[in-house]
Amino acid sequence: MIDEPSALPVAATHDAEIDQLFGVDSPLGHAVGAFRPRQSQTEMAKAIAHAISNQSTLIAEAGTGTGKTFAYLVPALLWGGKVIVSTGTKNLQDQLYLRDIPSVRKALNAPVSVALLKGRANYVCHFHLERTLQNGRLTSRDDVGHLREISRFMKTTSSGDKAELSKVPETASIWNLVTSTRDTCMGAECQYYQDCFVMKARKEAQQADVVVVNHHLFFADVALKDTGVAELLPSANTIIFDEAHQLPDTATLFFGDTISTSQVLELCRDVLAEGLSHARDGADWAATVTPVERAARDLRLTFPQDIVRLAVNQIAPSSTFFPALETLKDQLDNMIAVLQKQAERADTIEQCRVRALELAMRLDAWNKPQTEDVIIGQECVLWVEAYSTSLQLHRTPLSIAPIFNKQREGVPRSWIFTSATLAVKNDFNHYSAQMGLWDEPAQSWPSPFEYGEQGLLYVPTSLPQPNSPEYTDAVIDAALPVIEAAGGGAFLLCTTIRAVNRAAERLREEFERRKLPFPLMVQGEAGRTELLDRFRAAGNAVLIGSQSFWEGVDVRGDALSVVIIDKLPFSPPDDPVLAARIEALERKGLNGFMHHQLPAAIINLKQGAGRLIRDERDKGVLMICDPRLISKPYGKRIWQSLPPFKRTRELAVVQDFFSAIDAAAGMAEQSVHTDQA
Numbered sequence: 001m002i003d004e005p006s007a008l009p010v011a012a013t014h015d016a017e018i019d020q021l022f023g024v025d026s027p028l029g030h031a032v033g034a035f036r037p038r039q040s041q042t043e044m045a046k047a048i049a050h051a052i053s054n055q056s057t058l059i060a061e062a063g064t065g066t067g068k069t070f071a072y073l074v075p076a077l078l079w080g081g082k083v084i085v086s087t088g089t090k091n092l093q094d095q096l097y098l099r100d101i102p103s104v105r106k107a108l109n110a111p112v113s114v115a116l117l118k119g120r121a122n123y124v125c126h127f128h129l130e131r132t133l134q135n136g137r138l139t140s141r142d143d144v145g146h147l148r149e150i151s152r153f154m155k156t157t158s159s160g161d162k163a164e165l166s167k168v169p170e171t172a173s174i175w176n177l178v179t180s181t182r183d184t185c186m187g188a189e190c191q192y193y194q195d196c197f198v199m200k201a202r203k204e205a206q207q208a209d210v211v212v213v214n215h216h217l218f219f220a221d222v223a224l225k226d227t228g229v230a231e232l233l234p235s236a237n238t239i240i241f242d243e244a245h246q247l248p249d250t251a252t253l254f255f256g257d258t259i260s261t262s263q264v265l266e267l268c269r270d271v272l273a274e275g276l277s278h279a280r281d282g283a284d285w286a287a288t289v290t291p292v293e294r295a296a297r298d299l300r301l302t303f304p305q306d307i308v309r310l311a312v313n314q315i316a317p318s319s320t321f322f323p324a325l326e327t328l329k330d331q332l333d334n335m336i337a338v339l340q341k342q343a344e345r346a347d348t349i350e351q352c353r354v355r356a357l358e359l360a361m362r363l364d365a366w367n368k369p370q371t372e373d374v375i376i377g378q379e380c381v382l383w384v385e386a387y388s389t390s391l392q393l394h395r396t397p398l399s400i401a402p403i404f405n406k407q408r409e410g411v412p413r414s415w416i417f418t419s420a421t422l423a424v425k426n427d428f429n430h431y432s433a434q435m436g437l438w439d440e441p442a443q444s445w446p447s448p449f450e451y452g453e454q455g456l457l458y459v460p461t462s463l464p465q466p467n468s469p470e471y472t473d474a475v476i477d478a479a480l481p482v483i484e485a486a487g488g489g490a491f492l493l494c495t496t497i498r499a500v501n502r503a504a505e506r507l508r509e510e511f512e513r514r515k516l517p518f519p520l521m522v523q524g525e526a527g528r529t530e531l532l533d534r535f536r537a538a539g540n541a542v543l544i545g546s547q548s549f550w551e552g553v554d555v556r557g558d559a560l561s562v563v564i565i566d567k568l569p570f571s572p573p574d575d576p577v578l579a580a581r582i583e584a585l586e587r588k589g590l591n592g593f594m595h596h597q598l599p600a601a602i603i604n605l606k607q608g609a610g611r612l613i614r615d616e617r618d619k620g621v622l623m624i625c626d627p628r629l630i631s632k633p634y635g636k637r638i639w640q641s642l643p644p645f646k647r648t649r650e651l652a653v654v655q656d657f658f659s660a661i662d663a664a665a666g667m668a669e670q671s672v673h674t675d676q677a
């Protein structure tokens, strides 16, 4: 095993080669139709090549649609050595692995091996599948059908990746029963260890030159050392984060800790099952687990409301929450004592004992100051989140900068952070400070597009306040004539799932009533990749989606010519971590809204807007429905941060914009016919 990155060739300048690779007659021309040299893309590729050769860090921003993917893949595949590319979502991973990397590899004729690594919950587990097939405690018809599909899939798949089985939806409940968790994996003891898909994916990742991961996996690993990234890191020469603006949030999620009462209940379920099958006479198992289960449920019930998020200091000291937490700890300890005595009877019981012990330790640690935190001066927010049937206890660091900075210490290697939205008006401070990248070079390249010519920003008049109950209906009323004028080809991006559902209902009715032929696609109906493929193929479809469609999605050409955004994407104000961060800023005399919430919303909005123009010939309308863009003093700051679209508040201007496109297309077609004649 290699523990140190192998030395890369002495820093050379690759500028000439890059000029050629991104110039006219680029070999990448075969990968995309109509490749054109883009200065920003070429310059960005050079800067990344320098950082890679010098094993240094670079923060690289270039507008949406610039072609950042090629700008980092080309130098990475040619000179990156062992490369880890981490991106925002599993879908973007698939896109890189199935589409972008193969095209670049082919164009460059680069002899690199590539592997895809996802979190363990993505791979079918032989052991758990077998167990589920045998004891078959399935509660729904869907489960039975899905299980049959999965068994069939196992005969042909070589990866075991659930993304390959589109017949079973990603969110189907059966997946929980046929995948492993860190807690329930038997590791090397497992009888299927040799065939294990998780192990196979990790082994392939070990051996590959380029490994594609996602941010969740990357940071979960840094925190838990369980996802296979930790063993890749030591030998990596180059680490590239695409969609790097997401890192502060993702890292925050993982550098903290979350304990859920449902974890406790799952443990109880397993203790009962394993106890009864391997040590029936050893203890009264039902009497062992019942008090723990009751304590976990009672803890949830200390918050009568349905869904709440509260910081610990918002919970009254007299609340029953605190004694209930103590009871849970005590009951868990009692169960551990029983497990201790029976652990020798079976590996699975021993495994339950370890799990129980770890849970008890984390529960204990949850509201005690941590020595580690004191050492690095780390401030944490403690908060609870109640769902309908479970309660989660979170411990979240206020800043991830010190922890992440520590991760980057040690062996020199290149770290590339790229995204369309890292700076606010060319100032990278907000990002660098959050990530602890204080003295690292940051650069921004202008967009290659003529937004004033190619795009129009339309803010309709007379929409109600965004919190009014009829808001989504008003958005649809305002959007319909725009969709009609465009002849379909629209994304409707919503800030909440509820709005997605309401919008879908309304649009379906209206399309039917007005006899509009636009295929309607709604997030959740099918996997994201499949929806996007259908969307591209249809050419005149309307797609309604929430957050996961705001970023990274690339649809070039006429298939997408309208992006409609329902509301300014501010984070929900009841988020205790957000509240604590704002409070920390205000203690420093800064305005939390201006310094945190507004820049975060602007970044989000720029990502959404960035789906529209992906090419020098793309044209389209960005419609932002939220009246606050005009009425609030901060609105100006927002639209000034968007690309320099032409702006209007009149529907007629939008309609003219599309008529002009149609007329131009008509002319072009005519000239083709004349040429051919």
Ligand SMILES: Nc1ncnc2c1ncn2[C@@H]1O[C@H](COP(=O)(O)OP(=O)(O)OP(=O)(O)O)[C@@H](O)[C@H]1O
Binding pocket: 032, 033, 034, 035, 036, 037, 038, 041, 062, 063, 064, 065, 066, 067, 068, 069, 070, 419, 420, 551, 552, 553, 554, 556, 610, 611, 614, 615
């Ligand atoms: N030089 C080029 N000429 C023409 N098309 C290109 C060129 N470079 C990349 N493309 C294509 O442009 C589209 C946008 O590229 P890409 O998805 O890499 O953008 P991006 O900069 O990552 O944007 P985002 O920030 O929105 O993810 C893709 O379809 C890509 O294949």
Ligand SMILES: [Mg+2]
Binding pocket: 068, 069, 242, 552
């Ligand atoms: Mg991109």
